[in-house]
Amino acid sequence: MKPVRKAVFPVAGLGTRFLPATKAFAKELLPVVDRPLIQYAVDEAREAGIEQMIFVTGRGKVGLEDYFDIGFELETTMRARGKSLDLLEPTRMPPGSIASVRQQEPLGLGHAVWCAREIVGDEPFAVLLPDDLMVGKPGCVAQMVEAYNKVGGNIVCVQEVPRERTASYGVITPGSADGRLTEVKGLVEKPRPEDAPSNLAVVGRYILQPEIMRILEDKETGAGGEIQLTDAMAKLIGQQPFHGLTFEGERHDCGDKVGFVIANIALALKRDDVAPAVRAFIADL
Numbered sequence: 079m080k081p082v083r084k085a086v087f088p089v090a091g092l093g094t095r096f097l098p099a100t101k102a103f104a105k106e107l108l109p110v111v112d113r114p115l116i117q118y119a120v121d122e123a124r125e126a127g128i129e130q131m132i133f134v135t136g137r138g139k140v141g142l143e144d145y146f147d148i149g150f151e152l153e154t155t156m157r158a159r160g161k162s163l164d165l166l167e168p169t170r171m172p173p174g175s176i177a178s179v180r181q182q183e184p185l186g187l188g189h190a191v192w193c194a195r196e197i198v199g200d201e202p203f204a205v206l207l208p209d210d211l212m213v214g215k216p217g218c219v220a221q222m223v224e225a226y227n228k229v230g231g232n233i234v235c236v237q238e239v240p241r242e243r244t245a246s247y248g249v250i251t252p253g254s255a256d257g258r259l260t261e262v263k264g265l266v267e268k269p270r271p272e273d274a275p276s277n278l279a280v281v282g283r284y285i286l287q288p289e290i291m292r293i294l295e296d297k298e299t300g301a302g303g304e305i306q307l308t309d310a311m312a313k314l315i316g317q318q319p320f321h322g323l324t325f326e327g328e329r330h331d332c333g334d335k336v337g338f339v340i341a342n343i344a345l346a347l348k349r350d351d352v353a354p355a356v357r358a359f360i361a362d363l
């Protein structure tokens with residue numbers, strides 16, 4: 079079984095739900111406390127042993143590449159003023175460990191993943207949607223890699239959601255369960271609550287086999303007229319092992335304003351430097 083060494087980060091989205099904040103920069107650079115969303119996702123991947131980060135970007139998203147580069151002017155000025163560069167440490171990446179490709183048109187998540195096919199090559203890979211901020215110890219991808227090393231094949235992260243929310247997610251038809259691992263018998267993208275096969279929703283973390291790229295090649299469209307990753311994954315069921323892993327930890331949906339504000343509060347309350355003042359403010363409120 080080949081190890082999971084690469085991760086794809088689909089980051090081409092326009093972030094229209096956060097306008098005007100995201101008019102001039104990538105939504106993945108929005109900070110939760112003091113770190114951008116992309117930093118949390120890249121840290122999670124590194125913790126899981128991922129060596130190669132593949133960004134699927136779009137126009138107006140160069141800030142994401144700059145973020146992980148050396149900030150020459152900034153650093154030179156800070157050094158000249160005798161300031162510590164320690165806070166920049168998380169942005170330092172081994173040379174060559176970030177690659178990026180462009181998704182020229184917004185044709186769907188499946189299409190975004192397919193855009194990374196040449197860099198992914200013939201090996202299993204992870205997919206992380208940075209909008210989903212996953213907080214856990216170990217991190218979500220690390221939990222998934224551990225499960226992958228036991229069962230192989232394809233693994234999606236799943237979470238129970240209220241029935242009335244199924245139309246926002248990919249939803250699985252669950253088979254037999256073994257602890258936090260559930261066999262996936264079927265997958266459907268954004269079903270109406272009355273049509274949903276369960277309330278186990280796919281959240282933004284995947285470990286996939288490279289064969290998915292050949293299915294995505296067909297560019298079949300699904301829900302919303304987009305090329306859906308969920309539809310391509312559904313075609314692998316029966317051909318390769320396919321499981322859902324229930325993540326032990328918290329998920330914050332930072333693609334949504336309310337989720338984003340909650341994430342800031344939740345993470346601030348875990349941070350020694352800001353928690354006391356934030357807690358005092360909330361208590362007062």
Ligand code: G1P
Nearest residue numbers: 187210246247248280281282308
């Ligand atoms: C995407 C996927 C969906 C998944 C969700 C998780 O949807 O298509 O299957 O459940 O991410 O966040 P989106 O949120 O891009 O509409």
